[in-house]
Amino acid sequence: MSLVAGRGPLGPDRAGWFSAPVGTPIVYVEPHLRRVQAVRAGQTVIDTENALLVHRAGVPLSYAFPEGETADLPTEPEPEAPGYVRVPWDAVDTWVEEGRTLVHYPPNPYHRVDCLPTKRRLRVLVAGEVLVDTDDTVIVFETALAPRLYVAPEHVHTALLRRTNTSSYCNYKGYATYWAAGDVDDVAWSYDEPLPETRPIAGYFSFDAERAEVSAELPSPDRRP
Numbered sequence: 001m002s003l004v005a006g007r008g009p010l011g012p013d014r015a016g017w018f019s020a021p022v023g024t025p026i027v028y029v030e031p032h033l034r035r036v037q038a039v040r041a042g043q044t045v046i047d048t049e050n051a052l053l054v055h056r057a058g059v060p061l062s063y064a065f066p067e068g069e070t071a072d073l074p075t076e077p078e079p080e081a082p083g084y085v086r087v088p089w090d091a092v093d094t095w096v097e098e099g100r101t102l103v104h105y106p107p108n109p110y111h112r113v114d115c116l117p118t119k120r121r122l123r124v125l126v127a128g129e130v131l132v133d134t135d136d137t138v139i140v141f142e143t144a145l146a147p148r149l150y151v152a153p154e155h156v157h158t159a160l161l162r163r164t165n166t167s168s169y170c171n172y173k174g175y176a177t178y179w180a181a182g183d184v185d186d187v188a189w190s191y192d193e194p195l196p197e198t199r200p201i202a203g204y205f206s207f208d209a210e211r212a213e214v215s216a217e218l219p220s221p222d223r224r225p
Contacts, residue, residue: 003028003055003108003110003144004026004028004055004056004057004058004059005057005058005144006144006145007144007145007146008110008143008144010022010026010028010055010057011057011144012057012058024057025056025057025058026057027054027055027056027057027080028054028055029052029053029054029055029064029078029080029081030052030053030055031052031053032051032052032053032063032106032109033049034049034051034097034098035047035048035049035097035098036048036049036051036063036065036095036096036097036106037095037096037097038073038087038092038094038095038096039092039093039094039095039096040073040091040092040093041093045070045071045072045073045092046065046069046070046071046073046087046092048065048066048069050065050066050069051063051064051065052064052065052078052081052084053106053108053109054078054080054081054086060104060105061105061106061108062086062089062105062106063086063087063106064078064081064084064085064086065084065085065086065087066083066084066085067083067084067085070085070087073087073091073092074087074088074091075087089104089105102171103169103171104169104171105171106171107171107172108143108171110143111142111143111144111171111172112141112142112143113140113141113142113143113172113173113197113198114140114141114142115138115139115140115150115198115199115200115201116138116139116140116141117137117138117200118137118138118139118149119135119136119137120135120137120139120149120216120217120218121133121134121135121137121215121216121217122134122135122137122149122151122207122214122215122216122217123214123215123216124207124212124213124214124215125212125213126160126181126182126184126187126211126212126213127181127182127183127184129157129160129181129182130157131156131157131160131161131181131187131188131207131212132151132155132156132157132205132207134151134155135217136151136152136155137149137150137151138150138151138152138200138201138204139218140198140201140206142172146218147218147219148206148216148218149206149216149217149218150201150204150205150206151204151205151206152203152204153203153204153205156188156205160181160182161179161180161181161187161188162179162180162181163177163178163179163180164178164179164180164185164186166178166185166186168189171195172195172197172198173191173194173195173197173198173201174191174193174194174195174198175191175192175193176189176190176191177189177190177191177192179205181212184211184212185211186208186211187207187208187211187212188205188206188207188208188212189205189206189208190203190204190205190206191203191204
């Protein structure tokens with residue numbers, strides 16, 4: 001994501017603009033100066049520092065490897081990098097980058113997450129019940145995504161929430177726990193043990209504006225001079 005997704009500079013809904021027209025679609029390929037390993041059936045089948053990163057609009061970020069460094073794994077040529085091939089993510093059991101086990105896709109070097117304390121107000125209602133009404137919040141700026149407010153549990157009417165069985169994973173925030181309020185499932189989520197870059201929101205809640213009545217003081221995403 002990031003470069004070619006959402007509001008990224010090469011994405012379909014880019015937040016900014018270029019000084020000259022940029023054609024589409026764009027594929028950006030770059031050297032990736034990190035050690036990448038793949039493990040299958042307990043054996044390391046890829047161990048390289050020669051991987052490329054391929055940024056392609058509408059497709060998750062992917063690795064490309066030199067031909068001959070992928071053991072007997074299934075591959076397909078990377079047309080934008082002659083001599084390199086892609087390996088399906090599910091062709092191995094585990095992907096590791098510099099010691100971190102990966103889920104879903106490689107982490108993007110252009111993806112940044114900033115968690116900043118703020119006095120932006122957040123008010124959340126579900127079925128007429130007030131879950132949150134505070135200006136003691138944390139704003140999360142995440143590359144290519146709209147800003148979002150998180151709030152500490154002491155500012156949430158947690159007695160109205162119950163944990164659901166839903167979970168998700170983000171390569172930048174970690175595993176999310178979801179919460180229901182009354183008859184509304186997955187109205188909120190939180191990260192019990194977020195990854196290092198998002199530790200300031202450990203245990204904090206954010207709310208789904210499509211499932212709850214959310215009023216949040218947030219920057220306008222479409223402000224241009």
